[in-house]
Amino acid sequence: MTFTQTFTAQPADIDELGHVNNAVWVRWIQELSVAHWAAIAPPAHQAAYVWMITRHVIDYRGNVVEGETVTGETWVPDPPRGARFDRHFRFLGTDGKLRVEGVTTWALLDRATGRLLRITPEIAAPFQP
Template sequence: MTFRRVFTAAPEDIDELGHVNNAVWVRWVQEIAVAHWEAVAPPEHRLAYVWVVVRHEIDYRGNVAVGERVTGETWVPDPPRGARFDRRVRFAGADGRVKVEAVTSWALLDRATGRLLRIRPEVAAPFLA
């Protein structure tokens, strides 16, 4: 299931080169992933579990200036492996050109104990539909 969200570059997102700073792209990757989780996970899962990033791999393909909008989309292409799954993220400008692509690996933790958990099929199902 692909999830989409629009981001607009604010003045504080811009670096000395006049475009969105790399750290902002990382923040947007995290924001869209969390929004996807909140949109599709049932309330009992959101209360019981929390996801943590274990790896980001990001390709920067274009620049975005202040006031420009990008559409972010994210999806989980494959079933989980143990406590982890990979998430794909792509940001495209108004012209449809890809600005940033990422693969991020996430691990599932028990919110109460902080312990790593194997991702059960019912937790993964909303992402793989």
């Protein structure tokens, strides 16, 4: 149940050290996760719910320079806990080497009220192995 998407480092993504800035990695993590939701969740769920990140754990294993492409992979290995679940991710270079990996904790919100909601088995099912 792994979802993949590619990202290419643009000039604006590069920091003073000559590689992708940490804030850009966070943006790519969010874009990857949101694309996974948009690709798999039923339209009714997308209209009714929105996700909020409550925690990031990110391990930087290698650098990415301008023009380099990485493949982001994300998956949800475990069932949700109440309103939250952990989404794992990693980014691999074209050489297959790991650049970044980690886990984000997401919380489900009712789009209309902004209140936390328990993740039902129906909502989780498309993302579970």
